[in-house]
Amino acid sequence: MAGRECSADDSVGGATTHPKETTDMDDDHKDSRQIPATMKALELRASDGRPESLVLVERPVPRPGRNQVLVRIGASPVNPSDLMFLRGLYGQKKKLPIVPGFEGSGEVIAAGAGWQARLMVGRRVACAAPFDGDGTWAEYMVTSASLCIPLRRQTSIEQGATLIVNPMTAWALLGIARQGRHRAVIQTAAASALGQMIVRLAARRNLPLVNIVRRREQVELLRQHGARHVLDSNEPDFAKRLRELCRELNVTIAFDAVAGEMTAQLMQAMPKGGRVIIYGALSEQACTVHPGSLIFEGKTLEGFWLSEWLKSRNLVSKLLTATSVQKLLATDLHTEVRARLPLEAAVSGLEQYKNHMTGGKILIVPGGA
Numbered sequence: 001m002a003g004r005e006c007s008a009d010d011s012v013g014g015a016t017t018h019p020k021e022t023t024d025m026d027d028d029h030k031d032s033r034q035i036p037a038t039m040k041a042l043e044l045r046a047s048d049g050r051p052e053s054l055v056l057v058e059r060p061v062p063r064p065g066r067n068q069v070l071v072r073i074g075a076s077p078v079n080p081s082d083l084m085f086l087r088g089l090y091g092q093k094k095k096l097p098i099v100p101g102f103e104g105s106g107e108v109i110a111a112g113a114g115w116q117a118r119l120m121v122g123r124r125v126a127c128a129a130p131f132d133g134d135g136t137w138a139e140y141m142v143t144s145a146s147l148c149i150p151l152r153r154q155t156s157i158e159q160g161a162t163l164i165v166n167p168m169t170a171w172a173l174l175g176i177a178r179q180g181r182h183r184a185v186i187q188t189a190a191a192s193a194l195g196q197m198i199v200r201l202a203a204r205r206n207l208p209l210v211n212i213v214r215r216r217e218q219v220e221l222l223r224q225h226g227a228r229h230v231l232d233s234n235e236p237d238f239a240k241r242l243r244e245l246c247r248e249l250n251v252t253i254a255f256d257a258v259a260g261e262m263t264a265q266l267m268q269a270m271p272k273g274g275r276v277i278i279y280g281a282l283s284e285q286a287c288t289v290h291p292g293s294l295i296f297e298g299k300t301l302e303g304f305w306l307s308e309w310l311k312s313r314n315l316v317s318k319l320l321t322a323t324s325v326q327k328l329l330a331t332d333l334h335t336e337v338r339a340r341l342p343l344e345a346a347v348s349g350l351e352q353y354k355n356h357m358t359g360g361k362i363l364i365v366p367g368g369a
Helices: 080-086 115-120 157-161 165-179 193-204 216-224 238-249 261-269 291-295 306-311 315-327 343-355
Strands: 038-044 054-060 068-077 103-111 124-128 140-144 148-150 185-187 209-213 229-232 253-256 275-278 300-303 337-341 361-364
Touching (some): 038 343, 068 115, 068 124, 068 157, 080 343, 103 157, 124 140, 165 193, 209 238, 216 229, 253 261, 337 343
Parallel strands (some): 185 253, 253 275
Antiparallel strands (some): 068 140
């Protein structure tokens, strides 16, 4: 059900000017605090990428069911996957209207039945949106208790908001390289927030890394962060230098967030048995790969989706991953934040992020920046 669209009279500078009725949850969901009857949220009404299709509305605060929790959202980042979802291009489809936002952080203030959900009440958590429900771009969200990660005392709400999508992807990809005993790696989109995390993690593990970017200033940025091998894909000798580095370092695995022609260039540059893992499609083009690379050279092309990777892990493995990632949020897996926007200013902030995605994350802060 669509929410009531908020007008200029509803808020001034992000503050609500009319009181919200509050109500207690019933016995199955009740917490010691009162919970508002309504909340503000960003509602997606058409998957066309137009700014006017994302509307600030007022909705009823959702109620948690069995094994679910109600999270008061403290912060939620804007990721490339969110932008793809707004345009209907992401692998996860949801029925409209829907609240977007794949990850965030906040406090669990109520829970449905089930011991795991009950144990979460009162805790600060990083959280992922349910596969078929509303997301984190709202004041409150209901999600499964299994999609929440309790935050350590040292982890801020801001860093907790970005714990899942980028840090866990970086951790998982380099784990794949280690398990496959690859001696060196290539990555595309290396100046992105995720790319910079991979740079730092690879340095920690003494894993040689070839970084591919699209602009000269990104080359300088990564070198300032200690990256040794950085290539600009727009330079005329890019393909030649890439092949030379692959031979010199014995690069046998690539992490590709671009797709399109870049995938073929990665395949051609690596020796026999090379492996390309696609985890993004920034070019919005189909991967182009010469069949000879697959048939005669034993090279492989595969996809990586964090959601599926997490599903493949058992509970102990997930907990160990979450613990390891949290310990590095202040260092190797740190996310730079360039803007903190209330819900009222989020739509214009999305346009800024689209135009300059390497300048730091935009956080949507429902309680006000």
